Amino acid sequence: MGRVKQVWNRIWGEFVHPQVSDEDLDACYQQAREQLPTPVFWLLGKTQSGKTSLIRALTQNTRAEIGNGIRPCTRTARMYPFPSEEDCLLRFLDTRGLGEVHYDPEEDLNLFQGEAHLLIVVLKALDHAQQGVMTAVERIHRARPQWPVLVVQTTLHEGYPTPEFQHPQPYPFSTLPYPLSLPSDLTRSLAVQREMFEQAQVPARFIPVDFTQPEDGYEPVNYGLDAFWQAIEEALPLGLRGMLQGQPRFRKELRGVHWMTAQPHILSYAVAAGGAGLVPIPLVDIPLVLGIQAKMFHAIASIYHQEFDRQQIGEILGMLGLGYLARLGGRELLKLIPGWGSAVVGLYSGASTYALGLTLCAYFSHAKEGTIPEPAEFRKIYDTYFQEGRDRLRDYLKAL
Numbered sequence: 123m124g125r126v127k128q129v130w131n132r133i134w135g136e137f138v139h140p141q142v143s144d145e146d147l148d149a150c151y152q153q154a155r156e157q158l159p160t161p162v163f164w165l166l167g168k169t170q171s172g173k174t175s176l177i178r179a180l181t182q183n184t185r186a187e188i189g190n191g192i193r194p195c196t197r198t199a200r201m202y203p204f205p206s207e208e209d210c211l212l213r214f215l216d217t218r219g220l221g222e223v224h225y226d227p228e229e230d231l232n233l234f235q236g237e238a239h240l241l242i243v244v245l246k247a248l249d250h251a252q253q254g255v256m257t258a259v260e261r262i263h264r265a266r267p268q269w270p271v272l273v274v275q276t277t278l279h280e281g282y283p284t285p286e287f288q289h290p291q292p293y294p295f296s297t298l299p300y301p302l303s304l305p306s307d308l309t310r311s312l313a314v315q316r317e318m319f320e321q322a323q324v325p326a327r328f329i330p331v332d333f334t335q336p337e338d339g340y341e342p343v344n345y346g347l348d349a350f351w352q353a354i355e356e357a358l359p360l361g362l363r364g365m366l367q368g369q370p371r372f373r374k375e376l377r378g379v380h381w382m383t384a385q386p387h388i389l390s391y392a393v394a395a396g397g398a399g400l401v402p403i404p405l406v407d408i409p410l411v412l413g414i415q416a417k418m419f420h421a422i423a424s425i426y427h428q429e430f431d432r433q434q435i436g437e438i439l440g441m442l443g444l445g446y447l448a449r450l451g452g453r454e455l456l457k458l459i460p461g462w463g464s465a466v467v468g469l470y471s472g473a474s475t476y477a478l479g480l481t482l483c484a485y486f487s488h489a490k491e492g493t494i495p496e497p498a499e500f501r502k503i504y505d506t507y508f509q510e511g512r513d514r515l516r517d518y519l520k521a522l
Contacts, residue, residue: 160211161212162215163213164217164241165214165215165217165242166217166242166243166244166258166262167255172277176276180351183204183205188202198217198229199218199233201215205386205387205389205390220255225254225258227261231262240270240354240357241259241262242274243255243271243273243326244276245275246275246276247280247308247312250311260324263322263324271326272329273319273328276332281305281308289341300312331347332346333346333347387479393472393515395475396468415478422486426486476515477503477508481504484500
């Protein structure tokens with residue numbers, strides 16, 4: 123009983139009077155982020171092959187946002203950290219000029235030694251002039267044969283017999299041979315591209331897709347995205363899709379450009395808090411987890427253009443009730459169970475941070491409209507997103 127009281131008193135003291143300086147918090151936060159798996163999706167493909175559309179479909183970001191986030195990182199490659207460099211969950215490495223200039227991948231190979239990589243080769247479905255791309259693929263595969271290779275064959279509609287022809291449903295490209303009902307010119311072209319990789323002796327998985335805009339007239343606009351995500355998660359089982367695409371519950375309160383901007387940042391803080399929660403010693407991680415949550419609160423306030431202070435923190439936690447702090451204390455006691463408790467605590471820390479972030483989005487959404495619902499509504503939002511956070515972060519944190 124004395125140990126329980128000690129844990130509770132320590133948690134309350136850290137929450138009311140945090141003892142971590144901003145400098146120490148930033149250092150600990152960066153250390154936690156560095157320990158988390160940050161996969162790099164290396165995109166190889168000619169200009170206009172559909173790489174930007176692919177990034178947009180995976181991240182649900184607009185083309186303008188992607189363009190603003192891309193930065194040169196070598197002489198021949200650009201990097202797009204998602205959602206940002208500071209709160210990065212996923213990096214896209216885009217190699218430029220393939221098929222137009224001689225490309226030596228050595229500099230790019232050396233850039234991310236030891237990172238979790240996935241090589242994604244992007245080919246327009248009807249384009250067979252891929253010598254420059256294949257040369258780069260062969261060299262990279264010889265240097266890193268353990269990296270999975272996905273070949274995304276894009277712009278399928280260019281192989282449709284008429285502009286009125288619609289995407290075949292259900293998606294028919296998951297198994298070979300393809301149905302005879304598909305356009306013959308398209309299936310022959312897809313087969314030629316497969317033969318390129320067979321001749322190069324590069325094992326690869328092929329995913330035909332068609333990512334368009336609504337005004338193009340094809341439904342769905344992200345045709346083949348489910349198959350693409352399935353291939354990614356089989357190659358790198360980190361649960362990325364679950365993290366980036368949640369269930370649409372309670373989205374009425376959270377819908378809009380502010381929520382779309384805030385969500386990936388919330389995920390980044392949640393995985394950092396989850397990594398910090400894996401520290402096996404009770405109480406050691408409490409200041410760091412609370413500090414990470416405080417940084418997240420201020421980041422969300424900035425996105426919503428709202429002032430944020432300790433009084434509002436108290437108001438939010440008051441709406442959630444004392445049960446939140448009680449659960450925070452209870453989860454620390456689990457660390458007394460060797461080998462098992464830390465994993466549970468890490469997942470709890472991540473899920474609670476995720477739920478707090480989305481609850482704060484709901485709070486600011488209503489505050490901007492001058493209407494704050496009853497506390498029971500916020501507790502309902504928190505509880506719903508706590509469970510969703512557990513589901514979305516479980517596989518990712520297992521990789522630590």
